[in-house]
Amino acid sequence: MTTLMFILGIVIFVLGLLFSIAWHELGHLSTAKMFGIRVPQYMVGFGPTLWSRRKGETEYGIKAIPLGGYIRMIGMFPPGDDGRVRQRSTSPFRGMIEDARAAAYEELQPGDEKRLFYTRKPWKRIIVMFAGPAMNLILAVGIFLGVLMAFGIPTSTTTVATVQECVVAQSEERDECRAGDPAAPANEAGMLPGDTILEFNGEPVTDWGTLQQDIRATVGPADITVERDGAPLDLRVNLIENQVAKLDGNGEWVEGEYVTTGFLGISPASGIVKQDFPEAVDRMGDIMVTGFEALLAVPSKVPGLWDAAWGVGERDQDSPMGVVGAARVGGEIFTLDIPASQQVATALFLVAGFNLSLFLFNMLPLLPLDGGHIAGAGWESARRKGAKLLRRPDPGPFDVARMMPVAYVVAAVFICFTLLVLAADIVTPVRLAG
Structure with missing residues (x-):
């Protein structure tokens, strides 16, 4: 049964992956057609074609390797300086440029002269290229908000899970009490596991954060009202200073860093809590910031990935994952001992996180990514406006094809990184359960 559920989780993730790719390309396709650009192909995946069907002027299909997708638009690059589509050269870099230019015209048909991508105004090209990542962002936001509001997420509550017997500095990393350790304030005041804290110093308590x-900001006497056995109970506690883990802006522990604050000596129980719309939007914002920070941190993760790929180091839980690693996690989700609703919610979170990563990654201003084409169109618009302002001749379209040698270098780096992540995912995969 566990194996079956694991396979089910993988299948669900792969279907979510394929839908995300198709959804991304649909953004490009719909806006390209809206602006009259001819699109001969809309494909999900790479490699050999498994299925395709032509509808109108576009061939729609699915390919064997679900690692991306594409639409083929006519005239992605302008002709060369001589006005010709192709002019062979012995220079390898020039050859890259000419090959890319030729590929953009290889399906040119009579009447396409006014349906070329590069002939559209820069703002239209920016919309076409941004539409793909934007679809991933819309899907990510929709899933995140839906899960947060409909399913809820594991959240620390105001119910007490455990009460410490004594005061121990968190940096000591020990659980047992020793002679001379003072009693924890909560234990001394008679607080019990299962108590729900209703008020702290006369102020209503609504969330653990x-x-x-309030606890960390208080040293000395405090009045706490708890609910025990359905009835309120007033307790008088005397909070003392203790060394505890430092918290970041999201309320998460900062590993290895400690601060001295007020100390009560309790830990909260965790429960599934549905978020209202403002709370969900706020948490969604935190997720977006975390995703952006994770993208910026990718280069610093490469040494750890290298060690993990060779099996000589531990794999960090926040280590970058590829499709194979994410699929494994997707399978593992459905083997966790949690309610089925939370299995579904966690799987949806995984798909949403994948879409958010697609958006952030594709917005990098580098060719061959969508962000590179957006940057090229933006630069063309800026220099044309500058020339008009200075009363100089129109410089014409910016030839993005000239950046193809750089694009090949970027693509090579991405391929190497993808292979490194794949190796790490196979040798030392990220696991949910420890």
């Missing part, structure tokens, strides 16, 4: 901040 705020309560935690």
Whole structure:
């Protein structure tokens, strides 16, 4: 049964992956057609074609390797300086440029002269190229908000899970009490596991994050009202200073860093809590910031990935994952001992996170990514406006094809990184359960 559920999780993730890719390319396709650009192909995947069907002027299909997708638009690059599509050269870099230019015209038909991508105004080209990543962002936001509001997420609550017997500095990393350790304030005041904290110093308590901040900001006597056996109970506690883990802006522990604050000596129970719309939007913002920071941190993760790929180092839980690693995690989700609703919610979160990563990655201003084409169109618009302002001749379209040698270098780096992640995912995969 566990194996079957694992396979089910992988299948669900792969279907979510294929839908995300198709959804991305649909953004490009719909806006390209809206602006009259001819699109001969819309493909999900790479490699050999498994299925295709032509509808109108576009061939729609699915290919064997679900690692991306594409639409083929006519005239992605302008002709060369001589006005010709192709002019062979012995220079390898020039050859790259000419090959890319020729590929953009290889399906040119009579009447296509006014349906070329490069002939559209820069703002239209920016919309076409941005539409793909934007579709991933829309899908990610929709899934995140839907899960947060409909399913809820594991959240620290104001119910007490455990009460410490004594005060131990968190940096000591020990659980047992020793002679001379003072009693924890919560234990001394008679607080019990299962108590739900209702008020702290006369202020209503609604969430653990705020309560935690109040506790840390208080040293000395405090009045706490708890609910026990359905009835309120007032407790008088005397909070003392203790060394505890530092918290970041999201309320998460900062590993290896400690601060001295007020200390009560309790840990919160975790429960599934549905978020209202403002809370969901706020948490969605935190997720977006975390995703952006993770993208910026990718270069620093390469040494750890290299060690993990060779099996000589531990794999960090926040290590970058590829499709294979994410599929494995997708399978593992459905083997966790949690309610089925939370299995579905967690799987949806994984798909949403994948879409958010697609958006952030594709917006990098580098060819061959969508962000590179957006940057090229933006630069063309800026220099044309500058020439008009200075009353100089129109410089014409910016020839993005001239950047193809750089694009090949970027693509090579991405391929090497993808292979490194793949090796790490196989040799030392990221696992949910420890």
